[in-house]
Amino acid sequence: MGEAFQMSEPDGRAEARDGTRLLARIALRDADALAELYRLWGDRLYSMALHWLRDEGSAKEALQDCFLRVWKKAVEFDVAKSSGFSWCAMILRGLCLDALRKRKRRAAVWHDSELGSLLNVPARSGVEDLFFRETVTKVRAALDLLDPAEAESIRLALFDPGTMEDHAKRWGIPLGTAKVRLHRAMAKLRLLLEKGADDENQ
Amino acid sequence: MKTNDLADATAHALDLLPPDDAARTDPRLRRDLLLTEETRLTREAAAAVWLAVSPLRVAPPDVLPAVLRETGPLPQVQLSKKPSSAPLMTWVGWAAAAAFAILFWHSRQTPPATITRKNFTLSEATASRQTDTLEPPPVTKPTPRDERLRAEIERLRARLDEANKVSLTSVPRVMSLCSPGAARRSPEEQQERIHRILTAALRSTLEAQSGAPSDPASLVIERGWLLGGLPIPADGTAIRHRNFPVGSWAELGLLRSEDGLDYYDPDKKTLWLQDRPQHGFIGRQATSEDDLTRFNNSPERNLATVTEIPSQPEGFIIEDTKNKTAQVILDQIPPPAPGHTQWITYTNLSGEIQSLSMGDLATSNSSNSSSQFSANSVRALSSGATPGGMSFISGTNLSAFDGTSVFLIPTTNGITSLQVTEQSIVPNGVRPTIILQSGP
Numbered sequence: 001m002g003e004a005f006q007m008s009e010p011d012g013r014a015e016a017r018d019g020t021r022l023l024a025r026i027a028l029r030d031a032d033a034l035a036e037l038y039r040l041w042g043d044r045l046y047s048m049a050l051h052w053l054r055d056e057g058s059a060k061e062a063l064q065d066c067f068l069r070v071w072k073k074a075v076e077f078d079v080a081k082s083s084g085f086s087w088c089a090m091i092l093r094g095l096c097l098d099a100l101r102k103r104k105r106r107a108a109v110w111h112d113s114e115l116g117s118l119l120n121v122p123a124r125s126g127v128e129d130l131f132f133r134e135t136v137t138k139v140r141a142a143l144d145l146l147d148p149a150e151a152e153s154i155r156l157a158l159f160d161p162g163t164m165e166d167h168a169k170r171w172g173i174p175l176g177t178a179k180v181r182l183h184r185a186m187a188k189l190r191l192l193l194e195k196g197a198d199d200e201n202q
Numbered sequence: 203m204k205t206n207d208l209a210d211a212t213a214h215a216l217d218l219l220p221p222d223d224a225a226r227t228d229p230r231l232r233r234d235l236l237l238t239e240e241t242r243l244t245r246e247a248a249a250a251v252w253l254a255v256s257p258l259r260v261a262p263p264d265v266l267p268a269v270l271r272e273t274g275p276l277p278q279v280q281l282s283k284k285p286s287s288a289p290l291m292t293w294v295g296w297a298a299a300a301a302f303a304i305l306f307w308h309s310r311q312t313p314p315a316t317i318t319r320k321n322f323t324l325s326e327a328t329a330s331r332q333t334d335t336l337e338p339p340p341v342t343k344p345t346p347r348d349e350r351l352r353a354e355i356e357r358l359r360a361r362l363d364e365a366n367k368v369s370l371t372s373v374p375r376v377m378s379l380c381s382p383g384a385a386r387r388s389p390e391e392q393q394e395r396i397h398r399i400l401t402a403a404l405r406s407t408l409e410a411q412s413g414a415p416s417d418p419a420s421l422v423i424e425r426g427w428l429l430g431g432l433p434i435p436a437d438g439t440a441i442r443h444r445n446f447p448v449g450s451w452a453e454l455g456l457l458r459s460e461d462g463l464d465y466y467d468p469d470k471k472t473l474w475l476q477d478r479p480q481h482g483f484i485g486r487q488a489t490s491e492d493d494l495t496r497f498n499n500s501p502e503r504n505l506a507t508v509t510e511i512p513s514q515p516e517g518f519i520i521e522d523t524k525n526k527t528a529q530v531i532l533d534q535i536p537p538p539a540p541g542h543t544q545w546i547t548y549t550n551l552s553g554e555i556q557s558l559s560m561g562d563l564a565t566s567n568s569s570n571s572s573s574q575f576s577a578n579s580v581r582a583l584s585s586g587a588t589p590g591g592m593s594f595i596s597g598t599n600l601s602a603f604d605g606t607s608v609f610l611i612p613t614t615n616g617i618t619s620l621q622v623t624e625q626s627i628v629p630n631g632v633r634p635t636i637i638l639q640s641g642p
Binding site for chain 2: 031034035038039042043044045046047048050051052056060063064067068071081082083085086089090093094097132135136138139140143154157158163164165167175176179180182183186187189190193
């Protein structure tokens with residue numbers, strides 16, 4: 001992930017570099033590298049899946065499928081397009097979205113009220129791994145500076161399994177307008193994250 | 203850059219575009235530098251937020267072993283308690299290859315338009331039937347392995363559907379190979395032999411996994427059979443077979459009970475009892491308390507034909523002119539003599555001679571799974587009748603088992619003859635020995 005902050009955080013490259021090196025080895029069918037990557041990011045990715053899916057079995061399945069896809073698709077990983085962690089996270093995101101969309105189709109009533117707390121950065125109790133501590137700090141600061149409408153846009157975009165069409169209907173606006181609304185909210189979030197990175201480096 | 207394009211890139215980055223949104227297929231989202239950068243930055247930010255809002259938890263301890271098991275090298279088929287997808291995938295490959303070849307054979311015998319998924323069975327325990335029952339009962343949530351299996355089945359079915367569309371004019375040719383001087387099989391014998399070889403191939407691979415914790419069976423066989431019977435674990439526990447080959451009990455040397463429900467394997471002293479609630483069979487060691495006299499259906503007649511072991515090398519070529527490939531089945535080819543190597547050489551309609559080292563084939567066969575190989579060591583033929591010169595050929599080795607190899611080779615211009623020969627690695631002036639040859 002640190003890619004978003006790389007311009008002002010040269011040391012942040014270390015994280016991406018490590019992932020990149022492991023992914024390169026995985027692309028060469030090195031199972032040890034896959035195990036190493038799992039030890040590096042497995043807990044973190046599982047936590048993300050569990051937080052979103054709210055079901056240990058589904059989260060475990062998503063994590064397993066995620067690493068199997070990493071194994072199969074590592075050769076497609078391009079460091080110019082993504083950091084290693086973000087690449088893995090987006091694979092996991094796709095799997096979680098699939099699971100949630102299936103769940104939503106099956107459910108007679110979809111309770112999206114559960115999504116309300118998904119955008120709260122939890123208090124850390126000392127178990128936070130050092131590698132991601134800065135990221136957590138920056139995200140917390142950035143989210144605090146979003147206005148409620150922007151936070152709502154991001155919350156839905158990141159955690160609701162619906163498409164932009166669903167969000168547009170929910171907001172009562174045309175699809176194109178909904179896309180722009182989300183884009184502006186995400187752009188502001190990125191700006192705040194970069195600013196946080198700049199502030200830390202000063 | 204228009205804001206709308208950037209907005210599309212944002213939605214695309216998060217997989218939020220509706221299925222029918224034109225932006226989904228907009229090539230600029232993948233090629234335009236600004237838009238790809240927008241996508242990248244959006245994903246980085248999304249991953250950062252998702253990470254930050256997720257309380258840290260420890261992943262379940264069994265995920266990594268499960269992942270590594272899926273990614274590990276293909277093990278040999280074995281009756282271990284470890285779940286393994288490799289035998290499954292091998293089996294599926296075999297099912298595809300065998301069913302396809304068998305279907306082609308049948309399409310030669312009957313109009314292809316009449317072929318259905320259900321009626322191209324070759325004998326009672328055949329590829330087709332097993333293919334149709336390949337999908338196990340949905341006893342558990344689909345796993346990635348199930349998904350892959352399902353995809354394989356769909357692929358196979360698509361091939362079969364495609365084969366159903368084959369016109370009579372493109373029905374594959376079947377050519378037999380035999381040793382010089384050996385009597386050629388009749389077409390009926392050829393058909394029977396191909397069926398037997400491919401069926402044996404299917405049975406020789408087996409999918410097994412450990413039983414569920416609540417299952418009294420310690421091992422679950424999804425499908426398949428081992429030549430010689432399935433051994434019951436030494437600890438006396440039972441085996442569950444979800445797709446017991448009831449249609450081929452006689453060929454497998456089993457005895458059937460009077461009521462036709464249960465089976466007994468006299469060689470392994472194993473009882474196979476129908477387990478109705480689970481739609482399968484439970485295999486367990488027979489005890490002195492079991493009444494074995496009720497198994498009075500002897501398979502002697504069928505067994506006699508099944509146990510016939512061919513001592514002569516033989517082979518078959520099933521040429522699919524539509525797809526320009528040939529499936530070559532070589533059976534009971536002896537290993538090369540020390541200092542010798544074996545070659546497959548075939549001539550096409552243009553008179554071109556193409557050659558492939560059996561050594562390459564054997565090497566590509568080491569994992570017992572489908573693999574690509576190519577002949578990079580084409581020998582120099584003394585024949586001058588090669589207008590097109592010698593060509594390198596490549597193919598796909600489908601599998602090998604018990605002295606039988608099956609592989610695909612490209613046939614852009616039809617095969618007119620094929621030979622399997624053996625000759626000294628070091629040229630010694632001795633003419634190659636012909637092991638198999640086609641044609642009268």
